[in-house]
Amino acid sequence: MTAEQQRLKVNAAKKVPLEQWGPYVSERQWGTVREDYSENNDAWNYFPFNHAHARAYRWGEDGLAGISDFFQNLCFSVALWNGKDKILKERLYGLGNYQGNHGEDVKELYYYLDNIPSHYYMQMLYKYPQQAFPYEKLVEENSKRSKLEPEYELLDTGVFDNNKYFDVYVTYAKHGKKDIAIRIEIINRGNTAAPITVLPTLWFYNRWQYGGIDKKPVIKEVNDCTVKATHERLGTYYLHFQKANDRFFTENETNNEKLFSKPNVTPFTKDAFHDAIIEQKNVDALRKKKSGTKFSPVYSGTIKAGGSKVIYLRLCDTLTDNVFHKGFEQIFNQRKAEADEFYNDIFPQNISDDLRNIQRQALAGLLWSKQYYHYDIERWISTSDGIAPLSEQRKHGRNHDWPHLKNQDVILMPDKWEYPWYAAWDLAFHCIAMAVADPVYAKHQLILIMREWYMKPDGQLPAYEWNFSDVNPPVHAWAALQVYSIEKEKTGKGDIAFLKRIFQKLLINFTWWINRKDPNGNNIFEGGFLGLDNIGVFNRSIQLHSSMELEQADGTSWMGMYALNLMDMAIEIAMHDISFEDTATKFFEHFVFIAEALNEMGLWNDDDKFFYDILGAPGAPPIQLRIQSIVGLTTLFAVSIINRNVLHKLEDFTKRITWFENYRLKNHKFWPNEERAEEGKILLSLVPKERLIALLQRLLSETEFLSQGGIRALSKYHEQHPYSVNIDGSNYSIQYDPGDSTSDFFGGNSNWRGPVWIPINYIIIQSIKKYGEFYDGTLTIEYPTGSGNFMELQQVGQEITKRVISVFELDSEGHRRLHGNDNWFYNKPENQQLVLFYEYFHGDTGRGLGASHQSGWTALVAELINEIADKLPKKEKEKVVYEEED
Incomplete structure (x- = not known):
């Protein structure tokens, strides 16, 4: 030690x-x-x-x-x-x-x-x-x-x-x-x-x-x-x-x-x-x-x-x-x-010095971004700072409906200059990267954001201080499982007590989503911008017209992922505490209903082979917003494998899902799983196999989503084919913007219309690898699309990982693509080892954009480097006891 x-x-x-x-x-x-x-x-x-x-x-x-x-x-x-x-x-x-x-x-x-x-x-x-x-x-x-x-x-x-x-x-x-x-x-x-x-x-x-x-x-x-x-x-x-x-x-x-x-x-x-x-x-x-x-x-x-x-x-x-x-x-x-x-x-033993340097600076930035955060909204609204007088407007203004929020903690920030305040979904990704170095603190942070002085009494998590009531994707159950798995791999023991503790909090938050973001009760979810800022033709957080409803492919997919993550968590706990078995069944069935809604209620376009948001108004046919973006690809994220040992131990769970499958198939209803009887494995996925293949063909096309630096947020197809739609006499449009934002949505300082975002790439990579684990070489896909080169899905995940990492690496000329036109400066001897961890990266060149120190989620590159390295056996080290003053 x-x-x-x-x-x-x-x-x-x-x-x-x-x-x-x-x-x-x-x-x-x-x-x-x-x-x-x-x-x-x-x-x-x-x-x-x-x-x-x-x-x-x-x-x-x-x-x-x-x-x-x-x-x-x-x-x-x-x-x-x-x-x-x-x-x-x-x-x-x-x-x-x-x-x-x-x-x-x-x-x-x-x-x-x-x-x-x-x-x-x-x-x-x-x-x-x-x-x-x-x-x-x-x-x-x-x-x-x-x-x-x-x-x-x-x-x-x-x-x-x-x-x-x-x-x-x-x-x-x-x-x-x-x-x-x-x-x-x-x-x-x-x-x-x-x-x-x-x-x-x-x-x-x-x-x-x-x-x-x-x-x-x-x-x-x-x-x-x-x-x-x-x-x-x-x-x-x-x-x-x-x-x-x-x-x-x-x-x-x-x-x-x-x-x-x-x-x-x-x-x-x-x-x-x-x-x-x-x-x-x-x-x-x-x-x-x-x-x-x-x-x-x-x-x-x-x-x-x-x-x-x-x-x-x-x-x-x-x-x-x-x-x-x-x-x-x-x-x-x-x-x-x-x-x-x-x-x-x-760190892995067999990686280059440059990759080791990237990992170390990524985690250094993450650790430097721990920040004391103090904010008591009730006091903030009800008192003056001695400069401006008390204001009636402030009593009914920003965040006034969060009077319970009384934060005074050290929190992992996205960026201590650009975002010196926590953001709920950012924090989930921070914790995954933190688990590489300090899984105990990562678990603490995930629990913290769920505590009663953060979570609203109705179960909503605070999004970020500019508007706590905005809605971020519900990735915390997924992040908790990632942190749990990273620690379990490191120590050989999973922290079931942590899973139990956070599971109780997640139940409350899941219920808030069900009650507030599925207004029609049809398992098609709304949610607003969902952290993706300007990815739509209009601001998805603002209702265009009182009679219009936006049913979101990504909102629905995130909830399918959430249900599946809670099922996985309940199964893991139930293997140690059988009292959680019923809850696993509950979330399994809920996932089936969400998968059915996603696939059979108009979100899929069979001509384009893609999932889209739907804009509906009374008395008019629904409009599919045919934007080929991450919104449609989030459907890949909800994927899980149930193994034989689970089916053997959880008899009631196995009996119930078997009955549920027979009932639905007998009545010609949608069923979202695929089985490998010889290995006793069940694959649960929002996306049936034929739709998975169609989405992957788009994902892996270099003329669409696949760039040299990873997966773009918006298909390059829209560079030559901008999308526009007329709503109530107003035209709304979107085109491929690989670099800085050309939209004013959310202040205009981030862009989901073409660049590469590391956290989304991380989820895509994990999902593809999960599919690969199930199909185990029986399903290959062309990579890149049109190349004639077919690969197993596990290898595809590795290849995307390498592309993401390449943005940070020194090339043969001593340049890093993330530095773009500034490589003249970083070629100086004193600067060659310096790496920045930007918010996102140019969809064509890989140049870093947005916040330059977004070590929070861009630090995920440290874990991606771990995943591509072969884990060599580590030498036994002599135990040394270090003494220190207290």
Whole structure:
């Protein structure tokens, strides 16, 4: 057992399997719904970026490469100044929804290089220009561009030309749970000397401004290299630092005078360090102040061309003498070696160094994206932030019907800048990737989203904070089974207690879907956009006309998958606890009814050999919306195999499904299974075999869904054949858009009209492999369609997997397709190993698009790499016991 695995074993015994200190600080708190107290729900403009350095937050903190305790009482991050910027670089910058030509977009270069689940070792890289950061230029140029043009990115501005930038490596290595060594290394990549000012910053989350704590915390000077931070809940911590050029204290309070022309509660405000460093204002006052709620030692100097500077700090709960003794830095080497050992143990042994690097950075990004999330909707609606008055509109506005939602947890975020809030279906995928490194925490997160302070009393799960009432695909039962299986394969033992616990919660959510999203009671489901944003000809979350109904192929398929997943879960539990046998039968029968509705109520088009949504209105024939997209392919997702051992043990289940099959076949009703009597296996699938083959022929065609980087969200067929429909005199249309979105639906910052999405590819791959497991070589399919090359389905799944992974891999020229036109930058020696994990990928070129750090679900590539690698036997390792301070 490695040192990290020993730590995880200790954490697994906790109620919340989490370290007290980790990367829990967001990268953007401004522009979020939580901080929006406007009457018109305009979060981006109510709390814009240019307020963030001078305005205290109410619901959390943000910072650059930040860490905090798990209640975010005390935070640490790094601030920088290149001698030219108008503000300190304290947090990441990006465009709000109305500034970017494709919606919100981070405009920074940063990389999560390493992390382990206990956060005993973490490393992040930030690339800081030596020229003035081009804030205005980014806004101005993007505002000129249409949705048909690419986004104007930081690398396009020229500030990184001629290597005129700093690489800022921030590394954390824990001596113990409450003792953290910090190393900040700044490397001048340019060919001339350049000035840099570094402010390692310690501060308290401002809970006192709204009465959240009884006593205001304080950071006090102990000596010229130590400060003491005292908090009524957290206790006492010390920040030790090397001798600095200056030491500044201030308060984490809003500069009301600067922002709102109102009196300040103190002359020492949140932005005091900006004024002192950049404008040389109030420097003496800051030097004389010996306590506050925000503190920075200040390191200023010039770094020669190609040179570097290293700054060490230590944050711990004890006052320590001779902190930076000879050999102090050895802790970083030790923890790095432990991280290497941990990943060597969980990663395949026979993959390339490049694939190993991709896996490690994928999981590093996932682990860095753990974030403290604080939001109490009842308090948020009923109180003021002290800037905007209480509003009647807000009492009946966004999320007002979720007053029970009181979140204060550390959660896996999709992206701590672009999406610094959880999303229900994103989280399900995050947990699958997390199970590779820390299955216990993955299980905890799945349970958490189902808890009573998240799930609505009626059973609905919160979608995401912009609109908790929106509907995401119900993938949580499937994700729970994936996590269960990954852990069972790793440990040899399945966690039945986890399945039982989450099964009870899923029953409530399934019932909500049945009651709310099947209005006609015919097992054809609605659901709205279902996370697929702009994939339809119109916004599927908005009813076009009061008399019209949209019956969704994907809504119905997701529910078929949900029923089948719950059946599988009930069977797995029933093999240990027979009392769950009846529930397995219930979901089996429910699946049959959904499969019948999908196949026999007009969603299938026999000419196109595809499933479509149906738009219906009274007195008019229904309209099949003939869009060849992922909507029709979700029908592949519901597939399961019932094995002989199950049929032998669960006698009542076997008796009932046998009777049910005989009854339905005798009465000429639809039946969704196929049996292999000689092996005692039953295949359950939404899609009969002949329709499966037809769908796979489309899926595997390079002129339709199959791209070099995986499966597209919309068929390339629509590039030459756009689809349009006239509804009530209005024309609606859709065409193949392989890159950035050309639609404004949902802010326009994501696109399901052509690009490759990793989570959908992951489900497709798992489904094809499941079919392959059943047919076991007796069914082959042409791959790619039209090639004359036939393969077994298991091999087809492997080939799609390789295509997805190829987007991230170095090619023969040293390029990664995801970097697109920016490979000139990533070919530099210091950048060749850097990988970004985008939200989605161009349907033709594989270039990364959307959020650039969507490590949440794009981290699934780490598990896909595991699946293509042959698992070689691992050598027995000598058990080593590591001792540490507590």
